[in-house]
Amino acid sequence: MSDLPLHVPDVDSLSTNVAPPPLSPAKTGAAGGWVTLDAADPRLQAVNENQEFTPDLLDYMKNKWDIVSRGFDYNVVAVFGSQSTGKSTLLNRLFGTNFDVMDEVSRQQTTKGIWVSKAKDADLLVLDVEGTDGRERGEDQDFERKSALFSIAIAEVLLVNMWENQVGLYNGANMGLLKTVFEVNLQLFQQKGSPKTCLFFVIRDFTGVTPIENLSGSLMKDLERIWAGLIKPPGKEGSLISDFFEFNFAGLPHKVYALQAFNAEAQKLKSRFYDKQDPAYTFKPTFHKHIPADGFPQFAEAIWEKIVTNRDLDLPTQQQLLAQYRCDEIMRVAYEAFAVEIKPYRNQLESGKVLETLGKETQQHFMTALEAFDQDGSRYNKEVYQKKRGEFKDKMSQALHVYYVQQLRNLHKRSLQIFNERLSEKMRGDDSDFALKLRESRQEAESYYTRVSEASKLLEADWDGDEYFYQFQAEIDDIATQKRTEAMNRVVKNLDRYISQNLIEPVEVLLNDGPTDVWKKIFATFTQTLEKAETQLAKQLAGFDSSADEIATSVREMKYQAWDLMQKTIKDEFADVKVLERLRHRFETRFRYDESGVPRVWSAGDDIDGPFTRARDDADQLSILYAKMDVPQSDLDRSILDDDRFDPSSFVVLSPVRLQSIRDKFKREADLLFVEAKRSIVVNQVGPSKLFYLMAFGLGWNELVAILSNPYLTLISLLCLAAAYAIWRTGMTRPVLNVARATLKETATQISERTGVSLDTVMNLRNSATLQRLERSASSPAFHSNNTTMRRRHPADAADAQDEVEMVPTAAAAGRSSDTISDRYRTRDA
Numbered sequence: 001m002s003d004l005p006l007h008v009p010d011v012d013s014l015s016t017n018v019a020p021p022p023l024s025p026a027k028t029g030a031a032g033g034w035v036t037l038d039a040a041d042p043r044l045q046a047v048n049e050n051q052e053f054t055p056d057l058l059d060y061m062k063n064k065w066d067i068v069s070r071g072f073d074y075n076v077v078a079v080f081g082s083q084s085t086g087k088s089t090l091l092n093r094l095f096g097t098n099f100d101v102m103d104e105v106s107r108q109q110t111t112k113g114i115w116v117s118k119a120k121d122a123d124l125l126v127l128d129v130e131g132t133d134g135r136e137r138g139e140d141q142d143f144e145r146k147s148a149l150f151s152i153a154i155a156e157v158l159l160v161n162m163w164e165n166q167v168g169l170y171n172g173a174n175m176g177l178l179k180t181v182f183e184v185n186l187q188l189f190q191q192k193g194s195p196k197t198c199l200f201f202v203i204r205d206f207t208g209v210t211p212i213e214n215l216s217g218s219l220m221k222d223l224e225r226i227w228a229g230l231i232k233p234p235g236k237e238g239s240l241i242s243d244f245f246e247f248n249f250a251g252l253p254h255k256v257y258a259l260q261a262f263n264a265e266a267q268k269l270k271s272r273f274y275d276k277q278d279p280a281y282t283f284k285p286t287f288h289k290h291i292p293a294d295g296f297p298q299f300a301e302a303i304w305e306k307i308v309t310n311r312d313l314d315l316p317t318q319q320q321l322l323a324q325y326r327c328d329e330i331m332r333v334a335y336e337a338f339a340v341e342i343k344p345y346r347n348q349l350e351s352g353k354v355l356e357t358l359g360k361e362t363q364q365h366f367m368t369a370l371e372a373f374d375q376d377g378s379r380y381n382k383e384v385y386q387k388k389r390g391e392f393k394d395k396m397s398q399a400l401h402v403y404y405v406q407q408l409r410n411l412h413k414r415s416l417q418i419f420n421e422r423l424s425e426k427m428r429g430d431d432s433d434f435a436l437k438l439r440e441s442r443q444e445a446e447s448y449y450t451r452v453s454e455a456s457k458l459l460e461a462d463w464d465g466d467e468y469f470y471q472f473q474a475e476i477d478d479i480a481t482q483k484r485t486e487a488m489n490r491v492v493k494n495l496d497r498y499i500s501q502n503l504i505e506p507v508e509v510l511l512n513d514g515p516t517d518v519w520k521k522i523f524a525t526f527t528q529t530l531e532k533a534e535t536q537l538a539k540q541l542a543g544f545d546s547s548a549d550e551i552a553t554s555v556r557e558m559k560y561q562a563w564d565l566m567q568k569t570i571k572d573e574f575a576d577v578k579v580l581e582r583l584r585h586r587f588e589t590r591f592r593y594d595e596s597g598v599p600r601v602w603s604a605g606d607d608i609d610g611p612f613t614r615a616r617d618d619a620d621q622l623s624i625l626y627a628k629m630d631v632p633q634s635d636l637d638r639s640i641l642d643d644d645r646f647d648p649s650s651f652v653v654l655s656p657v658r659l660q661s662i663r664d665k666f667k668r669e670a671d672l673l674f675v676e677a678k679r680s681i682v683v684n685q686v687g688p689s690k691l692f693y694l695m696a697f698g699l700g701w702n703e704l705v706a707i708l709s710n711p712y713l714t715l716i717s718l719l720c721l722a723a724a725y726a727i728w729r730t731g732m733t734r735p736v737l738n739v740a741r742a743t744l745k746e747t748a749t750q751i752s753e754r755t756g757v758s759l760d761t762v763m764n765l766r767n768s769a770t771l772q773r774l775e776r777s778a779s780s781p782a783f784h785s786n787n788t789t790m791r792r793r794h795p796a797d798a799a800d801a802q803d804e805v806e807m808v809p810t811a812a813a814a815g816r817s818s819d820t821i822s823d824r825y826r827t828r829d830a
């Protein structure tokens, strides 16, 4: 802080000591916007009309004012107020400066820009600032805001100069301007612990009618009200105006009409700036900005730069405000009409429709609304109008963008539908050329999407629908992959069908025939089928744009699946029952039929044991043949052998234990068939002997003669013979015998009822005798020599055997082929 001299120069002497300042027109002829003064003039234009900061401040502070070496011992005061309110006069009076004072006659603005000078006899920098509300700048408040903010930021004391009659006025007292300045100052320069600034209100032409306390109270109310309305930055929301400012007030009487009083009050006021002992001394240490004097030029320049580049000060003029208000109003009306016009599209779009003419129609509504806005809005401030026009276009564009997005969503669904429909049409029942069909369907769907989405755009807008299109493409990719997989599965399934048709039946036939090279033939069939299937698969997969790798993998998989199918087929075919059936079939074919395929009817003396042994051994050999796939594994396709799932043990079809079990079962069945054959001989042998006929003839001679000698009996006998012949000739023998049997049965029933003997006993007399004979035959040594494993039969088996004996001649008589053997087995099993 400078030690200002205790002597306060007399204001009158100051005014007389200072040479009258030249009028401004004489000082404004310099180039580059700077006002040049002669070298002796100690004033400097710190900021010119172009808002440029002087490069000479340091030079002035050093060479002209000798203040640069004062460290912190200097002060800064600035003035703020409306134009031509005597600011420069006040400064000159108080601080002995020689700022320009307005010419009374022309009454034109004097101070332009910001001027700085040093106070006489004090280390005090004084800033004279261009007045506010000047007619020269009109509505452009830009500079006055910046200069006021600059003054508050760098000065410890800001003299707010105003006429007494301006107190209480909002604009007249520059309250609006101060509000803006406070707001920006708070944002830009006020930190926690920042020094306060003194706002020193100097009421000019003060009459004293209203005491200064009342005027100051009124001003404070206004100031607190505008402070309350400030937009305060975060952290300072609850701050008070007194946190940043202190306030002083002083009244100066009319300079012309009360000159003496003016001089006296000016002298007192001056004392408050010069005399530290004055109780009302103004420059308190708390106001000092703590900038050393040699850094002040840089500090002031930096502050100015920050202010001129701050956008918050770009506030509108009255014209602009009016234009804003009117344009907003015009925009509101135009937008309402526009909203009504476009509303119907919303409902249609929300119902999922694709509106192919959406872009064209909304464009028309857009242009109509814009024209309505232009018609009225264009009459107002061009800058504001253009800005609002842009806002209006944005607003309409945003509303239509919602429609556009909904349209794209609907379009997405519709285009996918088109894709699916086209692909399904092309693929109907035909999976060939899948890739080509897919490409065509996709192209159709995509071009539809692109065409409609482009047509849905607003010409003025820069909407980007790419993201939606990519989503659409991604979904097509997913569907295409799914369809491709489905189609490929169908191809593979068809191949599976082909393979099973060409594999299962031939394998079954080969196994039934059982040639000695059965496995070789089965493998040959398998390899042949695989080769054909591979060719077919490769050909079909080529239509899917499959890579060579993909095809190779599919072929490998197909081959292994074929092998798996063959294994399953063989497993099914080698269930115990089926193997036994085949062995039995083989045995019967050899044993029951001769080489020409004619069924054998065994008669006494026939060699049964020989054919039996050969047939049984032949079937037994077949079982051994079945037990293992008798082919080298290397015959199998390499890719099957290399597959992880391949099991080398799968070549063993029947395990030794199972094989033995099947052979045992088969031998038991063969033995049974052997017994059947033996029984059939016994049955054939049963019948009346020649002796029986001779005895019957001898014993019946008398009855024959008696019949022949009696004409009636002869006639009856002849009739019986004729009837018998007729029955024989007409093939009615069996029905007649059946009738006879039924009669016999009925007779036996009657006898049983009357005699009390059981019916079974009566009916089975003949069979029991036969059975006994068979049992004896079955236990003969010849039988046992051919069947070492045969065991003694249970009586219950013997009863079964009897039924079989009766079936043999019946089957043979019906001429059934060997194919019906299994049926007979089933009958027997049941």
Ligand SMILES: Nc1nc2c(ncn2[C@@H]2O[C@H](COP(=O)(O)OP(=O)(O)OP(=O)(O)O)[C@@H](O)[C@H]2O)c(=O)[nH]1
Residues within 6 Å of the ligand: 082, 083, 084, 085, 086, 087, 088, 089, 090, 100, 101, 102, 103, 104, 108, 109, 110, 111, 130, 131, 204, 205, 252, 253, 254, 255, 256
């Ligand atoms: N009535 C009255 N007139 C004054 C007073 N002080 C100065 N004037 C006159 O008012 C006119 C303007 O004075 P300036 O000091 O140039 O006013 P200013 O506010 O600096 O003007 P600008 O720099 O142009 O804004 C001059 O003709 C002064 O003689 C005052 O206290 N009362």
